[in-house]
Amino acid sequence: MELLVLLVGKTGNGKSSTGNAILATPQFEVSTGILSATEHTQLAESVRQHHNEEIKLQVVDFPDVTCDTAEEAALKEVQLCTTLTYPYHSATCVVVRADVRFTPEEYATYRKTRELLGEHMFGNMVVVFTMGDKLPADYTNNFGEQLKQANAELKQVLKDADGRYVILGGSPGNDDTNQTPDKDRQTGVTQLLDIVLSLHNDSVNIKTLRAVLLGACGSGKTATGNSVLYPNMGLFAVGDTCSKATATFRGFQLEILDTPGINSKDCENPELSKNVRDWFSNFETGPDVVLFVANANERFRDEDHEIFKTCQRVIGDDFNKHVIIVFAGGEGINEGKTMEEKIKKAPLSLKDLLEKAENGYVVFDNVTSSATERLLQRNRLLKNMAELKDANMGKPLAMKQQETSSSWWGILRCTII
Incomplete structure (x- = not known):
């Protein structure tokens, strides 16, 4: 309890x-x-x-x-x-x-x-x-x-x-x-x-939120996934395969999928499209939210922008409606400065990404020992995710159809079977 x-x-x-x-x-x-x-x-x-x-x-x-x-x-x-x-x-x-x-x-x-x-x-x-x-x-x-x-x-x-x-x-x-x-x-x-x-009302309607973590290698995806699942820390470990974890909080049933890091070479590889489809097949009907993770400590890299555009191209027009940018490494932002100030001086590639991501961004400190800060940032993100699901009328992200199928979900299930 x-x-x-x-x-x-x-x-x-x-x-x-x-x-x-x-x-x-x-x-x-x-x-x-x-x-x-x-x-x-x-x-x-x-x-x-x-x-x-x-x-x-x-x-x-x-x-x-x-x-x-x-x-x-x-x-x-x-x-x-x-x-x-x-x-x-x-x-x-x-x-x-x-x-x-x-x-x-x-x-x-x-x-x-x-x-x-x-x-x-x-x-x-x-x-x-x-x-x-x-x-x-x-x-x-x-x-x-x-x-x-x-x-x-x-x-x-x-x-x-x-x-x-x-x-x-x-x-x-x-x-x-x-x-x-x-x-x-x-x-x-x-x-x-x-x-x-x-x-205490245990009968409060539970909202299910399904999210997939995408981002470059070393962006802080896995640490962010563990922070979202707070206080169930350590459910994700860095690896080359997908890892799925679930947790129940007040009013929420979370399903979070951590995916392998993507690098710039992957963007040129046709295999990436298949990999993304395989990752997303971990959700029966598709995720509600895509959490695209970038590192707040570093200058925004062209690689991050290329990965974002590649995911957008593979997934389709629905991507922008379901994505939230997560800047991991918020603990590294210089004292006295804010992410807003960093964005003002950011390269055009980052500004383009934020413009396409219709649902804004959040900043995560994945190393803080403060229970207050951990709960605050988790709840802020949960609120954003819940509002995003409502804005999409509860419809999960649908990947664009393949030429040989009316539904990529259907062909993928057939392939697996």
Whole structure:
């Protein structure tokens, strides 16, 4: 089971401590002073046991951007958060302190956060009350009755959550997840995970995406394929034969085909046409997307352009409608520069390629150790791929017909048989 939990709430309410409690291992920095430890949207991952079941957890900690944050910076965090949680998440935890009064100002923070992230991000919502260990015993044992006397703002938040809430011990600035959690804390986390599991929707429509990787030798195809399949790393190995891997993510069933690298001599060889057809026959009805990989670290080579044009010629007019350019080696782009700046100074061959590739490009850092960056770039590409499939009305790439057949798929199947 894989769960993704989003944490939101006012600065100082204990979001990061809550995230560490959910993960069972402290990964988020917790503030010990007046400043927030969460300045930017961040992701942490872990695997933990829950009722004798192993759960893979991803927790996204969203900062309080409702005050003292410039609009542009706030929107950047929103985009970061929505990309990390694409295409959907299991639950949104609104973190509230149990030991202080819920004020109209805090309610305004909650409403503004909903407005920024979008109402759809709060469909599976649960209220997490922190600082439960600061409450008198009679309050803790009778917390439901206390909530009946809460102000209208807190009652509205609980109504938005359909009455779902849990109480956790521990406090902001006192991350006790390094120590053995007390029984009450363990109980609260168990209750929270039970709620998240009940909210997690395994029945979400799964979108199948079939993609083939094409590119020159040494372009970074294989590393890119492994990055797309994150966190299932290492499924592809560099080789001279096709390699196909599948993986299931939230909302997606991926089928990725890594092909042997092409060089400029191959472009002059009539065998290439047959090889490409053989590669594509690994998909019963053809791929949805072609990921054409080029190296971002090097000056764009004429060889890449020739390979692109050759694939375009072999596959036909449908190629441009189904191809996305992937610049691998994004880690090598000089600090302070962007791919956009490199493209402005790029040779005409690269500009021609980008013009023909109707679906734009993405940049991949295949060596980053950052879980946040790996998930971000993977989700960006998945979103592009899903939108591309929709734009093509779900129709897979169809190779141009051979003169001797009404359908190359049909003749290829006959050949194989």
